Amino acid sequence: MRKSLNLLLSASLLCLLLAITASGPDAAGAKPAGLTPSAAISSSDSARALEKLAADLKAIIALPQELQAGKVGVMVHSLATNRDLFTLNPDRALTPASTTKVVTCFTALSELGPNYQINTIIASDAKPQNGVVQGNLYVKGFGDPFLTVSDIDALVEQVTSAGIRQVTGSVVGDGTFFDNHANRFDYSGDADEVEPVAPIHALTIERSQFTVIVSSPRTPGLPCNVQTFPRSEGIEIINTAVSAAAPARRGGGKSRKGGKKRRSDLLMPGFTQQAQRYGDQFPIAESEELQQKKGKKATAKTAPKKGNSKGQQATAKRSVAGKTPAKSNGKAAPPAPKKSRTATPTVTARNGITISVANRDGKQVVTVSGTLTANKTISNHYLMKNPAAIVAGIVHNRLRSAGVTIGGTTISGAAPATAHTIATNSRPLTEVLTYVMKNSNNFLAEYTFKIIGGANGGRTETAKKSVEKIQQRMSLAKVPFQQCVVNDGSGLSRRNCLSAASLTGIMNAAHNDPKIFPTFYSLLSVAGVDGTLRKRMRGTPAANNAHGKTGTLRNVAALTGYVTTQDGELLSFAMLMNGGNVGGYRAVQDKLAVRLASFSYSEGLEPVATPQAPPPETPAAEAKGKR
Numbered sequence: 001m002r003k004s005l006n007l008l009l010s011a012s013l014l015c016l017l018l019a020i021t022a023s024g025p026d027a028a029g030a031k032p033a034g035l036t037p038s039a040a041i042s043s044s045d046s047a048r049a050l051e052k053l054a055a056d057l058k059a060i061i062a063l064p065q066e067l068q069a070g071k072v073g074v075m076v077h078s079l080a081t082n083r084d085l086f087t088l089n090p091d092r093a094l095t096p097a098s099t100t101k102v103v104t105c106f107t108a109l110s111e112l113g114p115n116y117q118i119n120t121i122i123a124s125d126a127k128p129q130n131g132v133v134q135g136n137l138y139v140k141g142f143g144d145p146f147l148t149v150s151d152i153d154a155l156v157e158q159v160t161s162a163g164i165r166q167v168t169g170s171v172v173g174d175g176t177f178f179d180n181h182a183n184r185f186d187y188s189g190d191a192d193e194v195e196p197v198a199p200i201h202a203l204t205i206e207r208s209q210f211t212v213i214v215s216s217p218r219t220p221g222l223p224c225n226v227q228t229f230p231r232s233e234g235i236e237i238i239n240t241a242v243s244a245a246a247p248a249r250r251g252g253g254k255s256r257k258g259g260k261k262r263r264s265d266l267l268m269p270g271f272t273q274q275a276q277r278y279g280d281q282f283p284i285a286e287s288e289e290l291q292q293k294k295g296k297k298a299t300a301k302t303a304p305k306k307g308n309s310k311g312q313q314a315t316a317k318r319s320v321a322g323k324t325p326a327k328s329n330g331k332a333a334p335p336a337p338k339k340s341r342t343a344t345p346t347v348t349a350r351n352g353i354t355i356s357v358a359n360r361d362g363k364q365v366v367t368v369s370g371t372l373t374a375n376k377t378i379s380n381h382y383l384m385k386n387p388a389a390i391v392a393g394i395v396h397n398r399l400r401s402a403g404v405t406i407g408g409t410t411i412s413g414a415a416p417a418t419a420h421t422i423a424t425n426s427r428p429l430t431e432v433l434t435y436v437m438k439n440s441n442n443f444l445a446e447y448t449f450k451i452i453g454g455a456n457g458g459r460t461e462t463a464k465k466s467v468e469k470i471q472q473r474m475s476l477a478k479v480p481f482q483q484c485v486v487n488d489g490s491g492l493s494r495r496n497c498l499s500a501a502s503l504t505g506i507m508n509a510a511h512n513d514p515k516i517f518p519t520f521y522s523l524l525s526v527a528g529v530d531g532t533l534r535k536r537m538r539g540t541p542a543a544n545n546a547h548g549k550t551g552t553l554r555n556v557a558a559l560t561g562y563v564t565t566q567d568g569e570l571l572s573f574a575m576l577m578n579g580g581n582v583g584g585y586r587a588v589q590d591k592l593a594v595r596l597a598s599f600s601y602s603e604g605l606e607p608v609a610t611p612q613a614p615p616p617e618t619p620a621a622e623a624k625g626k627r
Helices: 002-023 043-060 064-069 097-112 149-161 184-188 288-293 310-320 387-401 429-437 442-454 462-476 500-511 517-523 582-598 620-626
Strands: 072-078 083-088 117-124 137-141 171-174 209-215 225-229 235-239 242-244 346-350 353-360 363-373 377-383 410-412 420-428 547-553 556-564 570-578
Touching: 043 083, 043 582, 072 500, 083 500, 097 429, 097 442, 097 462, 097 500, 097 517, 097 547, 097 556, 117 149, 117 429, 137 387, 149 387, 149 420, 171 387, 184 462, 209 353, 209 363, 225 235, 225 363, 346 377, 353 377, 363 377, 363 387, 387 410, 420 429, 429 442, 429 517, 442 462, 462 500, 500 517, 500 556, 500 570, 556 582, 570 582
Parallel strands: 137 171, 171 410, 235 363, 242 363
Antiparallel strands: 072 083, 072 570, 117 137, 117 420, 209 225, 209 377, 346 353, 353 363, 547 556, 556 570
């Protein structure tokens, strides 16, 4: 009986082992985690799998013209084995578009640290005594692009909570953390402006915009009311506009149903609807740029400059369209001479009202004239010419409203190094970097770029200092950067040149730095999930897997980042394509990323031969007859 039981148990165990062997490691749909390589995969198997991967990637990159011209650069690197799995023109310097933001972000995190705070402070010449500040009060900015009136209110509350009730001097706005070259187009040295970007100031508010609001009373002939938002002592208003009677209706037609007021124009004069088009960026939710994109029209078109013939206009269009790209040898082309910028007033005419905005003696002077139909309101946005003085003027107004006596006026200038800090508003650098990387926001990328230089003492040539720190960081990280050129932080400059090797090198360096990698990785867009990759690679193995930064200009598309294979192996990659159809390039890049996400070393396993049954034995008599 015991012998029969032992035989039955042995038979059961044998059946179980045979079932496990037949089902294999993927019987429950599980991936062979960490297979890079395992005991089941030999070195020859791995080699065959990589050969197949390389052949597939080459087949996907079916761009004969670009390949012949050397306008494609691709590199794939294994972070697990520290070896290159695939290369195609890896050292060729090409136009990178918004993948330049990877350089900006990596340098900012490496140089300043993930916990860096962008401060705006209020300080005084000397420590307040008995609620009195002897001397000036300073508002100093360190490059916060998101500063709002609410932030100013919080700063003013800190001042009043400290018991300050009197300032004997002036309120001074200090924007000297950056230099005076506020326009990206100027400090980049570009010959053409691909997309206008709002000025970059160390101390500004409401994205360097203010609104002029003109309201007419119900009674014709009375003066109009003119206000600005935000209100500031740094803005002077000259108003001669008056209310006018409504014009008689023609044909006795009925008035518009509901009597709704026309919505005001929110476009900044001088900025076209081309905004948000390049660099892959999409606007921050609920921003004014988003309202522009949804169809608001400009109230007044900028008059063409004298002497700008049709031929000149056509040349400018060709330049913006990217028909004159930078050379791919990595050497920056000399910038074309620029037209001088004149300080002419910005004039807007609408509904009988003319608004002229000029900069005079450090103040923004708003002159409003004409007539406006009774009981109407119009408004327009304008760029701040001296935002430091305007911010100081806002603080001046808020302090007086809080009961603080101010003996002086509102000016802009530099705070002394010995100034005593009274109030601080802080914003995490990562809050800005999230929009730079996920949304590919050009405006905020330029702020980050200049913060790098400003934090390293670049008060006179901030952009040059930023480039210097970028070069140093690339050298320390051993990133191949010799043939690379960076002129701005956003990648709008067509004179920028990066290679697939340099971008992959940055990805590798970030991965190898545990202090910054968790932050850096989280800032990248996720395929099929968020950012500029939110609509790409959906329903593929790369979805919710590939993390990357996109780049787009006219005739340029790029993608760099990380992807995890079916074996759980993390790869870094970079793909740069110049000269042709952007949509076609993106399709190729998506296929490449999906192929990498689908890769497994098990692809190199030789198929196991199915054992065949031996031939039936031939009877001896029959065999003898065949001899």
